[in-house]
């Protein structure tokens with residue numbers, strides 16, 4: 256069925272043609288009519304399925320059809336887990352609304368950057384607000400924005416928002432919205448927590464599931480290369496060079512690991528950049544745009560930083576380390592093989608990760624092909640780990656700050672992940 260049969264107005268159809276889309280994706284086929292009719296939506300869909308257009312197009316149509324007051328209260332609120340996703344959704348909304356008259360105003364707000372410019376931008380009112388929950392709550396608390404006229408709420412990547420601990424902020428924000436409104440919830444996975452959130456939030460929702468729950472996209476070829484931990488960097492360089500990969504997204508589990516790998520790649524003239532939580536927003540944006548433009552061949556990212564990254568037709572995703580949670584694997588490889596294109600998801604699996612690989616397979620319900628690369632084969636038993644590089648000696652503590660006994664035996668002290 257073509258886009259023209261979905262009930263969308265001419266200005267939106269023109270924007271769709273500008274974007275080069277010819278046929279609606281499965282989620283768009285189901286979501287667009289449902290949202291146009293005003294239904295609530297519960298959609299199981301990951302990034303790469305075309306979900307953004309699936310909600311943005313019908314929302315824009317409904318917005319443009321209704322009269323709005325001159326002071327432009329927020330009428331559509333889209334919550335996303337990360338700044339990258341917020342920025343991308345904001346861009347898409349502006350792109351799809353480009354031919355609407357009068358023009359609708361879209362703003363994007365997220366944490367990690369100064370709040371004042373965002374307050375200024377909200378002053379004249381906005382029609383569509385895309386936001387990460389924490390920053391939006393700050394803006395509400397500072398009276399920079401009101402949410403009492405919101406007609407449509409979108410929770411994008413809801414599972415991610417819960418994983419990132421946004422549930423309290425989300426609930427606080429929902430309490431500020433008018434009772435009568437349309438609610439759309441998108442999530443790649445459906446945990447008990449998501450189910451709890453949807454109860455009471457969604458009213459008789461239309462349920463859409465475009466890929467079977469928790470399964471990886473079928474167009475993605477998945478391979479696990481079994482190798483020794485110490486050889487991973489060399490193996491990755493070898494794969495990039497021998498296969499002549501030009502655009503690779505590589506996931507590491509830590510920020511330090513991302514930096515180290517990026518340095519190694521750059522040292523052998525494979526242009527790489529890292530994005531993670533310690534990088535400024537400017538550095539992240541320029542790394543991402545360099546990667547999209549083809550100037551940067553390898554983007555090395557931690558899960559948190561990579562959430563929601565939208566790169567069309569990304570051919571290769573590499574798990575340099577398997578993620579801590581199997582659901583993250585589904586998210587990671589959702590970045591390749593998009594819009595019906597074939598993609599490849601490669602995992603470099605060392606001895607200590609074989610059990611994590613099995614958990615991934617259990618979740619996705621398929622066995623991942625195991626291979627070895629000649630010259631980089633995994634040894635029969637795990638080789639002993641190389642000694643840690645020596646650390647700079649710590650300055651002695653002044654005696655009045657002597658460490659208190661922790662009461663916790665060594666080896667059981669919890670260390671927070673730094674990804």
Ligand code: AMP
Pocket residue numbers: 275276277278279280283301302303304305306307308565566567593594
């Ligand atoms: P999303 O799942 O919303 O992140 O979209 C994934 C990518 O698919 C984006 O780059 C969109 O521009 C693209 N896309 C969305 N809808 C279509 C479509 N109907 N045909 C081709 N590409 C699309």
